[in-house]
Amino acid sequence: MTITDYDKNYKMFENMAIWEVKSLDHFFEDDEMLNKIFAEEYGFPYSELGKHLDTFKDTPVMVVSKVLDYFGDKHFFVFENNNKHHNDLKKLQDDKIINFGMDIYVINPAHIYVLMMDKTQDLSKYDSL
Helix, strand or coil, rough: CCCCCCHHHHEEEEEEEEEEEHHHHHHHHHCHHHHHHHHHHHCHHHHHHHHHCCCCCCHHHHHHHHHHCCCCCEEEEEEEEEEEHHHHHHHHHCCCCCCCCCCCCCCCCCEEEEEEEEECCCCCHHHHH
C-alpha cells in the first residue's frame, strides 16, 4: 500500500528500508509478481510497454506507486529527487526525527526510491501524532 502523508504519520511505521529503483526495467526484472500486477493494472504485460508509449500516460514514479499499492501487508513511500515526498524526508532528517541509515540528500537524480515499512503494532504511536 502506498502512502502520501508520511511526514504527518511517520510515527505509525517501523522496520524501514530504502529501495533504490534504477529503472522500470530494473523494477520489473525477474519479478513475476510485479509483472503480473502491471498487466492487471494496465491491461498488457510490461514487456509490451514499448508498443504503448504513444498512449501511455503514467510516469515511472506513478507506475511504481500503482504497482506497489497492490501490496496490503507493506507500506511504501515512493519518491524521486527533489519531489515533495523527497523534501518531506529531507525535513525529517534535518529535524533529526528519523535516521534513514543514509544521507537522504545524496540520491541519484535519475532513480526512483521507495521507503518500505511496516505499520507499527504499538497503538500508542497512533495517539501521539
